[in-house]
Amino acid sequence: MRSLDIFYPLQDVLAAGNLTELQPGRRLKLFLGEYGISIFVFKSILLDAQRDSGPFSHQFLVLIVPKILLDTPHSCFTIEVIQHDLTPLVKHLAPGDEVPIQFVVASEGIKQREVLCEVVSALNGSVLVDDLIFEKLDDALIRYFPCKLLKIRRFVVRSMVRSEAILSVDAPNESASEVEGHNVQAASKTKKKGKQKKGKHTSRSTASSGEMQLCHNYLDSFHHNGIISGLMLIYLHLKGSTSSAGLVKTVVIGLKAGLLPMFMKNCLPCLHIEVVEVDPVIVDIARKYFGLVEDERLKVHITDAFAYLDKRAAEEVLAEEDHSLKLDILVVDVDSPLPTTSLASPAICFIEGPFLTRAKHSLSEDGLLIIHLVTSFSGVRLPVYSSLKKVFSTILILHPDEDANDEVIFALKKDSPVTEEQLSAAWSKLAASLELQEKQGWEQRVVDSSKLIKLL
Structure with missing residues (x-):
C-alpha cells in the first residue's frame, strides 16, 4: 500500500496501473512533469470521489492553489503560463479522452x-508594473510594517514576476534620498497624464501624510537575503578592500527592478x-517605478555583461596589471530569457x-562570485556544480530546504579550503557585527x- 506521505513520479505510477480508472476515495500524491517535457515539476494530489457522491458539475476538475510572495519558479509565472504547462500533464489523469x-x-x-505601466522591450518582450492590495498579508510583513495597508508592486516580464516591492504609508527606515517616481501617487499621475515633469522628485521627507512610500530597506x-548574508560573510573576512576609498567593490549583473542594489546602497x-543591465527599458522602469537612484556609490551600466568584464580586463592590462581594478x-542575478527552459x-x-x-x-584574491540558481529539476544542479568546480575550487551553497527550487551559490577565488569551524566563526562575527548597528529589521x-550556508 502506498504511503500518503510520499510523492511519486507520475511516470512510475502510470507504469504500475491506470490512473484514469476511478477508485472511489483514492488519495494519491504525485509529481507532475519532468526534465525536457515541462517547465516545472508540480506537487499534486489526485482525489477520486466516493461512491454515490451525487451529480457533479464537472467530471474532472483541476484546482490550482497559488501561494503569495514565494521565491519558487512557480510564483514567478502567471496562472496562464502554469495552466498551459499543466494541461498535457493532467490529461494522464482524466477519466476518458473526451472529458473536458x-x-x-x-x-x-x-x-x-492597478496597472501602472505596460511596455514592450525589444530584448525582453512584454514588461508590466502593477500594484496589488491583498485581503490578507504574510505574518512577516505584518510584523515588519505597522501599517495594515500595504501594496505589493510587481515587476512582470513575459508573464513572469521578476521582483516584488513593498509600499506603505510608514515604510521603515526609508532613505532620505530623492527618488523619482517613488510613490504610488506620482506613478498614478504619470499613468494618467502620460508624462511627468522633468526633474520632479519625491522623497520621504517631503511626502505628505498618508502617502505611500516604496521601501528599499526590506528584502522579502x-x-x-541569501545574497546579502553570503556577501556580508565574505567582506567581514576581507583583509582590505581593493578600492583606495576603502569600499568593497561590488558588481551586480542583472538589474530587474533595482531592489537589491538599492538595498545594498541604503x-x-x-x-x-x-x-550591469543590457536592457535600457528595464533601467528606465526601475528608475520610474521602483525608486532606483544613482549616486557616487551606485552606478548603472547599460551594456552586455561579457563586454563589461572584457573592458575591465583590458583596462587592467593597460594599467599594467593594477590590482586596484x-x-x-560579483553577483549574477539574471533570469533566463526563455520560460520553456528547465533553468529559470x-x-x-x-x-x-x-x-x-x-x-x-x-x-581580487579574496573575491567572491555569487550566483542565484533556480531550477525545478534536481538533475540540472549537478552539471552546474561540475562547471563551477572546473574554475573555482571552493564552493558553498545556500539551500533553504529539500523542496525549494532555488539556491544561492558562492564561489571563492582563493584555493585554500574553508572549514566548518571557519563558517561557524563567520556566523558569529556576522551576528556580532549586526548587533552593533542600528536595528532596521532585516538583520536577523x-x-x-x-x-x-554549507560547503558543497
Missing part, C-alpha cells in the same frame, strides 16, 4: 489591482556598487566556462540565512 478539463484557481485574496525574497555603506564581489535562473551562458573564467579573472533574516 476544468481549471479553477483558488483565490489569492487580491482586493485591488529568500535569494536576496543598508551596507561599505559597498561601492555597479550594476579587481572586484571584491541564471541564463545558461552565466554558468558556462567562458563566463566563469572571466568572472574569476575579474575578482540575514543571520538566519547565513547559518544555512
Whole structure:
C-alpha cells in the first residue's frame, strides 16, 4: 500500500496501473512533469470521489492553489503560463479522452489591482508594473510594517514576476534620498497624464501624510537575503578592500527592478556598487517605478555583461596589471530569457566556462562570485556544480530546504579550503557585527540565512 506521505513520479505510477480508472476515495500524491517535457515539476494530489457522491458539475476538475510572495519558479509565472504547462500533464489523469478539463484557481485574496505601466522591450518582450492590495498579508510583513495597508508592486516580464516591492504609508527606515517616481501617487499621475515633469522628485521627507512610500530597506525574497548574508560573510573576512576609498567593490549583473542594489546602497555603506543591465527599458522602469537612484556609490551600466568584464580586463592590462581594478564581489542575478527552459535562473551562458573564467579573472584574491540558481529539476544542479568546480575550487551553497527550487551559490577565488569551524566563526562575527548597528529589521533574516550556508 502506498504511503500518503510520499510523492511519486507520475511516470512510475502510470507504469504500475491506470490512473484514469476511478477508485472511489483514492488519495494519491504525485509529481507532475519532468526534465525536457515541462517547465516545472508540480506537487499534486489526485482525489477520486466516493461512491454515490451525487451529480457533479464537472467530471474532472483541476484546482490550482497559488501561494503569495514565494521565491519558487512557480510564483514567478502567471496562472496562464502554469495552466498551459499543466494541461498535457493532467490529461494522464482524466477519466476518458473526451472529458473536458476544468481549471479553477483558488483565490489569492487580491482586493485591488492597478496597472501602472505596460511596455514592450525589444530584448525582453512584454514588461508590466502593477500594484496589488491583498485581503490578507504574510505574518512577516505584518510584523515588519505597522501599517495594515500595504501594496505589493510587481515587476512582470513575459508573464513572469521578476521582483516584488513593498509600499506603505510608514515604510521603515526609508532613505532620505530623492527618488523619482517613488510613490504610488506620482506613478498614478504619470499613468494618467502620460508624462511627468522633468526633474520632479519625491522623497520621504517631503511626502505628505498618508502617502505611500516604496521601501528599499526590506528584502522579502529568500535569494536576496541569501545574497546579502553570503556577501556580508565574505567582506567581514576581507583583509582590505581593493578600492583606495576603502569600499568593497561590488558588481551586480542583472538589474530587474533595482531592489537589491538599492538595498545594498541604503543598508551596507561599505559597498561601492555597479550594476550591469543590457536592457535600457528595464533601467528606465526601475528608475520610474521602483525608486532606483544613482549616486557616487551606485552606478548603472547599460551594456552586455561579457563586454563589461572584457573592458575591465583590458583596462587592467593597460594599467599594467593594477590590482586596484579587481572586484571584491560579483553577483549574477539574471533570469533566463526563455520560460520553456528547465533553468529559470541564471541564463545558461552565466554558468558556462567562458563566463566563469572571466568572472574569476575579474575578482581580487579574496573575491567572491555569487550566483542565484533556480531550477525545478534536481538533475540540472549537478552539471552546474561540475562547471563551477572546473574554475573555482571552493564552493558553498545556500539551500533553504529539500523542496525549494532555488539556491544561492558562492564561489571563492582563493584555493585554500574553508572549514566548518571557519563558517561557524563567520556566523558569529556576522551576528556580532549586526548587533552593533542600528536595528532596521532585516538583520536577523540575514543571520538566519547565513547559518544555512554549507560547503558543497
